[in-house]
Amino acid sequence: MNRRYDVVVIGGGPAGLGAALAALDAGTESVLVVEREPEAGGILRQCIHSGFGLHHFKEELTGPEYAERFVQKAIDRDIDVVPNAYVTGLALDSDDTRLVRVLSERDGLSTIECSSVVLAMGCRERTRGAIRIPGSRPAGVLTAGLAQKMVNMMGYLPGRRIAILGSGDIGLIMARRLVLEGCDVVGVFEILPYSNGLTRNVVQCLDDYGIPLHLSTTVAEIHGRDRVEAITVAPVGADLQPDMSKAWRETCDTLLLSIGLIPENELSQSIGANLDLVTGGPIVSSSMETSLPGVFACGNVLHVHDLVDFVTEEALRAGRFAGQWARGVRRPPDTVSLVPGRNVRYSVPHTLSPDRPHTIYLRCKERMQPCVLRVGDLINKKLSFVVPAEMIRLKIRPSLLDNFYGDRLTIDIDPRD
Amino acid sequence: MCAAVERRMYDVAIIGGGVVGCAIARELSRFALRTVLLEKDAEVGFGTSKTNSGIIHPGHHSSNETLKGRLVVPGNALFDQLHDELGFAFRRIGELTVARDKDEFGKLEEMKALGESKGVPGLEMWDRDKLNREEPNLSRSLVGALHAPSAGVINPYEFAFALIENAQANGLELRVDAPALDVDLRDDHLEVRTPQESVPARFVINCAGVFADRVANMVGLDDFAIHPRKGEEYLLDKRLRGVVRRLIFPVPTAVTKGILIIPTYDGTLMVGPTAEDTDDRYDVTTTREGAEKVFESVRKICPPIDERATIAEFAGLRAASTSGDFIIGPTSVRGFINVAGIQSPGLTASPAIARMVLDILRDEGLSLVENPDFDPTNEPPPRFEQQSVERREELASSDPGFGRMVCRCETVTEAEISFAIDRGARTLDGVKFRNRAGMGRCQGGFCTPRIMEMLAEKLDIPLHEVTKRGGGSWLVIPMESGGSNAEGDGPCSDE
Ligand SMILES: Cc1cc2nc3c(=O)[nH]c(=O)nc-3n(C[C@H](O)[C@H](O)[C@H](O)COP(=O)(O)OP(=O)(O)OC[C@H]3O[C@@H](n4cnc5c(N)ncnc54)[C@H](O)[C@@H]3O)c2cc1C
Numbered sequence A: 001m002n003r004r005y006d007v008v009v010i011g012g013g014p015a016g017l018g019a020a021l022a023a024l025d026a027g028t029e030s031v032l033v034v035e036r037e038p039e040a041g042g043i044l045r046q047c048i049h050s051g052f053g054l055h056h057f058k059e060e061l062t063g064p065e066y067a068e069r070f071v072q073k074a075i076d077r078d079i080d081v082v083p084n085a086y087v088t089g090l091a092l093d094s095d096d097t098r099l100v101r102v103l104s105e106r107d108g109l110s111t112i113e114c115s116s117v118v119l120a121m122g123c124r125e126r127t128r129g130a131i132r133i134p135g136s137r138p139a140g141v142l143t144a145g146l147a148q149k150m151v152n153m154m155g156y157l158p159g160r161r162i163a164i165l166g167s168g169d170i171g172l173i174m175a176r177r178l179v180l181e182g183c184d185v186v187g188v189f190e191i192l193p194y195s196n197g198l199t200r201n202v203v204q205c206l207d208d209y210g211i212p213l214h215l216s217t218t219v220a221e222i223h224g225r226d227r228v229e230a231i232t233v234a235p236v237g238a239d240l241q242p243d244m245s246k247a248w249r250e251t252c253d254t255l256l257l258s259i260g261l262i263p264e265n266e267l268s269q270s271i272g273a274n275l276d277l278v279t280g281g282p283i284v285s286s287s288m289e290t291s292l293p294g295v296f297a298c299g300n301v302l303h304v305h306d307l308v309d310f311v312t313e314e315a316l317r318a319g320r321f322a323g324q325w326a327r328g329v330r331r332p333p334d335t336v337s338l339v340p341g342r343n344v345r346y347s348v349p350h351t352l353s354p355d356r357p358h359t360i361y362l363r364c365k366e367r368m369q370p371c372v373l374r375v376g377d378l379i380n381k382k383l384s385f386v387v388p389a390e391m392i393r394l395k396i397r398p399s400l401l402d403n404f405y406g407d408r409l410t411i412d413i414d415p416r417d
Numbered sequence B: 001m002c003a004a005v006e007r008r009m010y011d012v013a014i015i016g017g018g019v020v021g022c023a024i025a026r027e028l029s030r031f032a033l034r035t036v037l038l039e040k041d042a043e044v045g046f047g048t049s050k051t052n053s054g055i056i057h058p059g060h061h062s063s064n065e066t067l068k069g070r071l072v073v074p075g076n077a078l079f080d081q082l083h084d085e086l087g088f089a090f091r092r093i094g095e096l097t098v099a100r101d102k103d104e105f106g107k108l109e110e111m112k113a114l115g116e117s118k119g120v121p122g123l124e125m126w127d128r129d130k131l132n133r134e135e136p137n138l139s140r141s142l143v144g145a146l147h148a149p150s151a152g153v154i155n156p157y158e159f160a161f162a163l164i165e166n167a168q169a170n171g172l173e174l175r176v177d178a179p180a181l182d183v184d185l186r187d188d189h190l191e192v193r194t195p196q197e198s199v200p201a202r203f204v205i206n207c208a209g210v211f212a213d214r215v216a217n218m219v220g221l222d223d224f225a226i227h228p229r230k231g232e233e234y235l236l237d238k239r240l241r242g243v244v245r246r247l248i249f250p251v252p253t254a255v256t257k258g259i260l261i262i263p264t265y266d267g268t269l270m271v272g273p274t275a276e277d278t279d280d281r282y283d284v285t286t287t288r289e290g291a292e293k294v295f296e297s298v299r300k301i302c303p304p305i306d307e308r309a310t311i312a313e314f315a316g317l318r319a320a321s322t323s324g325d326f327i328i329g330p331t332s333v334r335g336f337i338n339v340a341g342i343q344s345p346g347l348t349a350s351p352a353i354a355r356m357v358l359d360i361l362r363d364e365g366l367s368l369v370e371n372p373d374f375d376p377t378n379e380p381p382p383r384f385e386q387q388s389v390e391r392r393e394e395l396a397s398s399d400p401g402f403g404r405m406v407c408r409c410e411t412v413t414e415a416e417i418s419f420a421i422d423r424g425a426r427t428l429d430g431v432k433f434r435n436r437a438g439m440g441r442c443q444g445g446f447c448t449p450r451i452m453e454m455l456a457e458k459l460d461i462p463l464h465e466v467t468k469r470g471g472g473s474w475l476v477i478p479m480e481s482g483g484s485n486a487e488g489d490g491p492c493s494d495e
């Protein structure tokens, strides 16, 4: 690790690695990737199932295979990927210099200078505390991602008889994984009337294995002194409160939580990056730059993705602009804000500029089919359906804004018959 | 392991390692005595001492007519010195008892007079203006408050750990996973039986918390019973930090002490506790009704506090005795001393209780000769996050363990986790309550595997024997060999 780099990337997951490669492609000379874990690859290292890369590589890879391709490229191209190193702080020193404080086993605490920074810290899972389940607090209540790490990387099972609260993708994938390992999965309980995971995961991970998915149902109480012994499950009304008159008990020794992911932005917040209250990630321009000049963001730290291919796509863009910044290129500020409207929960990036192609990522609030996606009066795109679990991706031609003179565009999703 | 140890008479055997048992152990370690503490759980402090409001009460809420009323003020006064010597988390942040109407304001005047008669320092009446200025987020309808600057907050589990560590350093023997199953009466001593051994002792001190009546039954005493009273507490998100800066108490009514707002030592707000009688001595469940009670009551005093900000919740059991007071003293069984019924404010009173027990032992004929090697201080290991940049640089370059971040939410390094295990942590909770690893936003989602590995390594046990908090709180099951298609080596393979 040197004292100075053109670009420092924080986090060595697919977002960080993609950004590092793109920064190099943009002509920078030195790029550092700081990774906390003993190896780069991010959360993909524990996702040993296949289904990654269909968009980017046009073939079906496992998580570690997908990650490995990027790690290998990074090594081939002399990017410094430093594992067992943790970024503890970040500061904007002058117009052209950012300081990154890195704590590592090898070098202790050091301060690295760079021109631009890419935030790629990924996300964490929501925990029991976030949803307030009454009852006892025994061992055996854990997030699905932690269970995935135990099974896939440590060679241990989290329990024998498993209930899963929440139907996020990790929970669905773990349901199948644990059945294959000989566990009983008593069911997946989802408080909303629809699944929070990709349809393909509901079919391939639950339906194919006969695991029941209970919609509009929640875990109302946890039982067990030392270890989980059972849970009380109840259907919920329109107010999402459990109807205890219809509650039943499920015997299990483990409760996995797959109730959502939260971008890890404590570092971003500590330097004053403005966050979007809905995504939990930074507000970014069309060049993936945060409210702090020369600080870019991509991947799950920006907004939670369901497909890693789109993480890569976003990372390549962020890395390219971070690389250009380091070489002294400054872009005129964006001129158009993009505002979520009817049935749109959020959209990223938050602003656009004319004369460049853009890719907009957005999520709907509720399921709708068939429907039409509108961007102001400029785009009218028919969609057969939208669901909150699946991110919508919209490519925009450079010429689109040629004849647009306003300063804001609203995105709406409306029903169509 | 212990059976091989020479069977020598102990001067004192303490049953129960809550703050009370630990405080007594530490007081006794000032003297040249052979003392043992028997704790049924995997670590000390895992009973009620871990699950309370963590308040060091000033003492003006109770009169001198009860023993518990008398021990609060002296207990409170001992905390400055204890804090200096032992280095646990403690800060005097002051307390406000707030009045909602004129009647209640009148009651505050009475409390002030009571407190002053007991020697509670610095009591002061605040009018509405002063209250609004000092705590602007409280309800505007409050008419005034009584300020008690000597109120403090503490991390109670740290207190228990610090006491036992110091006692051990001064010669106390600690046995964990060692429940007293029975106590036999002998001519000149008592024998405490645990699953591992029989412990002979001249004096046995019963500090078994909610189980103290059961332990008393072991020597044939049945003059009191414990009726646990459960209290639920709700911890709120860090973003509510600073909404109130002092402990906020409502004026107690005849039936209840009310729901408090507690800015904990670590800066998060906590609200609670409820008070519900329960027959189950293991019932530390939280309930929907409990949460409703807490938040309904708190909203009236501090409207910005909202149930949705909850990040964690827990419940503890007050060891309420049939007499309603502390039961401290010798019994009809020679050598058997009760320290029972230690409900609130037992945490505050614990140092004073320990001194009282010394006097009792002396009266009962135990000769107390000073331990010439007694060292009253602990050297707490450095918390990396709290050091200056220069000091952190130094630490990280001198010990690579400081360069490995394990818990990123609370910034706890591998070196700190090592220290915790060296100093007695045997479980995930034991590590967490010593240095907050796994207590932050992700609640151990990232760091649990590494902490489990470190416990397994240092305690020399297989990973699947690592527990959350001892007993049957297992965490993982090994996969059948061959049944696993685990990808590559585990994260620990680089050691
Ligand atoms: C558990 C889980 C399962 C998933 N399953 C699938 C799936 O089946 N199919 C699919 O297509 N997508 C899946 N995804 C989504 C996709 O894989 C992720 O969106 C993608 O991995 C995100 O990449 P990232 O680089 O943004 O984040 P991550 O992969 O999380 O990488 C972030 C990296 O940053 C490091 N880091 C964080 N803070 C610091 C710091 N301060 N200093 C140094 N390093 C730091 C972390 O250790 C981590 O390695 C899954 C996501 C998760 C969380």
Ligand SMILES: Cc1cc2nc3c(=O)[nH]c(=O)nc-3n(C[C@H](O)[C@H](O)[C@H](O)COP(=O)(O)OP(=O)(O)OC[C@H]3O[C@@H](n4cnc5c(N)ncnc54)[C@H](O)[C@@H]3O)c2cc1C
Residues within 6 Å of the ligand: B015, B016, B017, B018, B019, B020, B021, B038, B039, B040, B041, B044, B045, B046, B047, B048, B049, B050, B051, B052, B053, B054, B055, B056, B057, B178, B179, B180, B181, B207, B208, B209, B210, B211, B212, B215, B229, B230, B231, B232, B233, B273, B315, B316, B317, B318, B342, B343, B344, B345, B346, B347, B348, B349
């Ligand atoms: C919700 C709540 C809030 C409170 N808030 C406050 C407060 O703010 N301030 C204050 O001053 N006080 C407070 N208290 C009271 C305070 O927590 C207790 O008075 C104090 O913790 C009692 O300590 P202890 O050592 O007697 O009990 P415990 O901590 O329960 O210790 C008893 C120990 O004995 C062990 N044991 C039991 N049976 C056996 C056996 N047979 N063999 C071996 N070991 C055994 C147990 O495992 C346990 O570790 C509160 C209590 C509750 C429940």
